Amino acid sequence: MRRSVVRGTGHYLPERVVENSYFESMLDTTDEWIRSRTGIERRHFAAEGEFTSDLAIAAARQALERAGMVAEDLDAIVVATSTPDLTFPATATIVQAGLGMQRGFAYDIQAVCAGFVFALSNADGLIKSGQADRVLVIGAETFSRIMDWTDRGTCVLFGDGAGAVILEAVEGEGTSDDRGILATDLNSDGNLRELLYVDGGVSRTGTVGFLRMQGNLVFRHAVEKLAATAKRVLDKAGLTPGDIDWLVPHQANLRIIVGTAQKMQLPMDKVVLTVADHGNTSAASIPLALSVADTQGKFKPGDVVVTEAIGGGMSWGSVVLRW
Template sequence: MAEVVSRVFSRIAGTGSALPAQVVTNDDLAKRVDTSDEWIASRTGIRQRHVAGEGETTVTLGEEAARKAMAAAGVTPGEIDLIVFGTTTPDLIFPSSACLMQARLGIAGCPAFDVNAACSGFIYALAVADKFVRSGEHRCVLVVGSETLTRMVDWNDRGTCVLFGDGAGAVVLKPDSETGILSTHLHADGSKKELLWNPVGVSVGFKPEEPNAGVKVVMAGNEVFKHAVKALDGLVDETLEANGLDRHDIDWLIPHQANLRIIEATAKRLDMPMERVIVTVDKHGNTSSGSVPLALDFAVQSGKVQRGQLLLLEAFGGGFTWGSVLLRY
């Protein structure tokens, strides 16, 4: 008789999130640049965003979200055996934000590393962590998406400064024999980098006498919108086909919160009413890697998402990068 091989899933055991104390509304921004609440909201769906203040960093926000996720999962720092941290705004070039947060959590010895895929960072980090759990090598994995993107926006550029906010979300993954993450799908196209990028790095454009010169988000908004909608359309089809599912099988869409029009376009592709789409862009703005886990935790804490439901997480970001995670919560 052939041996029956049991499948291992990575299941989300707990979620958590963190937001800076300071809230900046569209009316607040209208005092700094030529814009208005109506102009911003009608084009993006954003009404306000949280902005990191003194002492609030990518790592401290990630730590707060991580502690909440661990509490929800009922695990201690000592049980964490892997940390994967999605961010494009690390506290330092090195050590990684994962290592810095690991120390703050009082964890020592387990592997910890960052993943930079811009706004797709959490999706990429979750996909990587899923593989480690499935391998059987790790049994309690902390996955974080955290950003302080407002520290690299040009506050004089009304086309970008109105879009971004700061925040963090986290999940704890544990192995499960019955259900959890069903599939992950990741893509990238570096040839489109100049449509959404930061043109300064350590070995390109860096001036020691002006270490922060040119560190800002540069974006061709209309082009990014078109590429995002097309890429996410294909991603939806790919994810459903890989799992033999119909679009109506999805209980909740939890998308990257960049622009309400992009979210609505993806929902339309799924023939999904907006009542089954988690939307936080109005309250948080675009928090890059923090976006999807923040929305996921909001959905869990509000009681909208229930155990056993089928969730589609997806994101699109600079690189270009894009990806999805289909999971049974």
């Protein structure tokens, strides 16, 4: 069986760091209020003239360097984003040109905060089917461009950034002992779309719009659905929660992460946390966290890593892989 093995990771964060105190002069909020409810202490905002593709290209270059590859070694690029540079073409094609890649193909996937999980699963399908041998998977967002700065319930939560992972085809035995992606689990329920959405769009309003969220309802769905998808993906791979070495969750809210880990009976010392420094970077949050943890040397060859995320749609899912 062809397996999709991680060969390199990379990430990029804009230079501008925004502490919680920044919002105190604008909104009825405090640093303590934000920290206690979200675990967020700071986030990064893209500079004027710095686009989602710029963040993605920077993360991709780091991943290529770490993998010992160049852009021409790639067969495909899949970018997960809800904040593309343009309505079209796909941001992935802008990244392709920026990297100097003149072969293969590139396209975007949109599943909001679950976007990277969907993109990773999609890239795994390309590799398993033989359509590609090496795929660059990127999550990149500039959510600061869709914030309503008068809404304290949303604008303090999000940040900008990008993370990248390079997958390469390797022959495995078809067992849970193989390295690479072992199983994926994807879900969505359009009946819940009004819990988290942007109130603008090309067809409906002709505007970009602002992010809107019913936070309490999203929280309740998140813990239940994230724990359930993690259990399903482990079952598919023939593994149990006891086999997990690292959980790399979507970095939306510390309380959601802790609640999910408790449902999975997983100690917090096995959970990668970056939410305090990055905020919620939507589709970028998991690859950012993967790259940061990889840089810190947390992952050892053979470690079982589970990623899981939930976002607007609602869409949610998980991936289990052996490092």
